[in-house]
Amino acid sequence: MKIDVFPQKVTLRDDSHVEIRPLDADHAPALLDFYRGLPEGDRLYLREDVTKPEWLERFVALVQRGEVVSLTAVAGDAIVGEATLHRSLHGWTMHVAEVRVNVAPEYRRKALGHALCREIVRLAISSGVEKLVAHIMENQIAARRMFDHLGFLQEAVLRDHVKDIRGKKRDLLVMSSDVSHIWHAMEALVADYSPTFGD
């Protein structure tokens, strides 16, 4: 996956700056700090307990194996946001990747999530992914708006599929973006066929 365009300096809505760059093993402990700093309610949206060192160890191994791409937003020495791309390297869903984005509370409403997500989508397309999916709880309005802006459409609703911090059951929205048309254009280009007209 092409990640040599990083680090990228990004100016946020409030004119502050962060640097977007792939996670490297040296910086991994800062990721643990980032997730430990998220409000408990936000961590409920995540599928694993991201506050444990064992999780970090597993996560870094996934990144090193190429099963996960992790882009971090760094301010000073601290990680203030992360976007990840999860992709199966074999099997019937190889063409699909899941996007996940998390931003520190003090960096929200500054378009950082959007910037991270845009870059991870770009990386996904460049690695040949044809379809992107994102899972969002019904009440994650900002996240939904962000994926809307990036061209994702609601594909399914799983009723009462998740519970929020108060134990209330919520619908889970599956949003997706079909980017295969980009590759259809490439397929047409390599078809090596030139129609002729007339005699």
Next chain:
Amino acid sequence: MPKSEIRVGGLGGQGVILSAHIIGKAAAIFDGRHATLIQSFGPEARGSACSAQVTLDDHTIGYPYVKYPDVLMIMSPDAYTQFIGQLKPGGTLLYESDLIKLDDRLPEGVRAFGVPATRLAEELGRRLVLNIVMVGFFAGVTGLLSPEAVEKAVKESVPRGTEDLNLRALHKGLEYGQKLLSAGSN
């Protein structure tokens, strides 16, 4: 640089014509040389024989057809069978090494360089870019195109949104070719 006559051969759907087009474009538009391209297709969009003839020169090219190429770049066994006898003695053969097995039909003095372009393209995520791996390999082995020119030609020739993967494919082929040359493999 002396005149170079190139034949590219493979199957429809492998991107034979696009690869030849990029080679010509890199030379003519971005390296400031002259180039011509002649292409021929089978009747089907995919799976039929397909080839292209490219001529590169520092001077105006008066005759664009290539009968006995200096460089033969092939991507299918059928293309090998069809064109290997036309390669000039002492010429350069660039071939897809997972698909094509060389035999005693190689003309005298030919330098043969193989690259597993399909496999490399698949490792990058899309078999579709095998032709771009071959273009990179062509540039890396022959030195007939500058890396900057061929990079620009790829960028300008592929659909928007696919540039990154195509450029990675190009560099994969380029580096493979350069390593093969520096290792002195033949």
